[in-house]
Amino acid sequence: xxxxxxxxxxxxxxxxxxxxxxxxxxxxxxxxxxxxxxxxxxxxxxxxxxxxxxxxxxxxxxxxxxxxxxxxxxxxxxxxxxxxxxxxxxxxxxxxxxxxxxxxxxxxxxxxxxxxxxxxxxxxxxxxxxxxxxxxxxxxxxxxxxxxxxxxxxxxxxxxxxxxxxxxxxxxxxxxxxxxxxxxxxxxxxxxxxxxxxxxxxxxxxxxxxxxxxxxxxxx
Numbered sequence: 320x321x322x323x324x325x326x327x328x329x330x331x332x333x334x335x336x337x338x339x340x341x342x343x344x345x346x347x348x349x350x351x352x353x354x355x356x357x358x359x360x361x362x363x364x365x366x367x368x369x370x371x372x373x374x375x376x377x378x379x380x381x382x383x384x385x386x387x388x389x390x391x392x393x394x395x396x397x398x399x400x401x402x403x404x405x406x407x408x409x410x411x412x413x414x415x416x417x418x419x420x421x422x423x424x425x426x427x428x429x430x431x432x433x434x435x436x437x438x439x440x441x442x443x444x445x446x447x448x449x450x451x452x453x454x455x456x457x458x459x460x461x462x463x464x465x466x467x468x469x470x471x472x473x474x475x476x477x478x479x480x481x482x483x484x485x486x487x488x489x490x491x492x493x494x495x496x497x498x499x500x501x502x503x504x505x506x507x508x509x510x511x512x513x514x515x516x517x518x519x520x521x522x523x524x525x526x527x528x529x530x531x532x533x534x535x536x537x538x539x
Contacts, residue, residue, distance in 0.1 A: 334410055336378040339399060339419040343369045343391060359391035373398045375406055378418060385409075396425040403428075407435055416440065421447070430494045433503035448507075456509060460486050470510075485510035 345367045348356045356368040369391035375384045385405050389398065403417060415437045417423070421444040432439045470483040486509055493502045 338378040357390035
């Protein structure tokens with residue numbers, strides 16, 4: 320036992336936060352009708368078949384916990400529930416926090432997480448929460464004399480600079496799943512990055528002021 324203590328270390332790993340992300344992998348393999356290699360929309364090489372990989376890691380350690388592979392032509396939204404379900408089964412813990420991209424923001428995924436006494440953080444896409452809805456929320460907040468929260472960042476040279484501002488609100492969500500009503504509270508955080516605002520304003524055509532877009536983004 321004392322000999323083992325010189326080279327074996329055991330660490331307790333925090334499993335409260337799980338990050339889920341997707342990627343694709345190109346292949347030179349043969350595409351078959353029921354095979355996992357399929358063609359699909361690709362930013363890499365649309366002329367080569369691919370598989371789609373979804374990975375769940377322990378945040379912020381980056382330790383892989385579970386992975387799934389599906390054909391490239393599979394839809395993105397349905398990929399999250401199975402891997403979350405698998406994690407919940409083996410982790411046997413409540414109140415886990417799942418972090419993901421806007422594809423995880425599908426209402427059925429959020430409903431599944433809430434139904435299993437867990438939490439989520441993800442940006443919402445235009446489909447889930449439109450620019451018009453964001454603008455309405457911002458105008459309503461301003462009309463109520465709400466005070467925007469400022470976000471500061473300290474740089475390596477010691478300079479402290481305000482890089483963003485935003486506000487938040489809490490709403491109630493409710494869906495029907497197999498005849499059962501599911502309700503939960505959702506915290507919406509509206510944030511505006513000044514760097515992103517400057518970048519977008521630089522793109523504007525001065526002769527087309529109607530092209531100005533509301534530059535708040537939304538995370539939940």
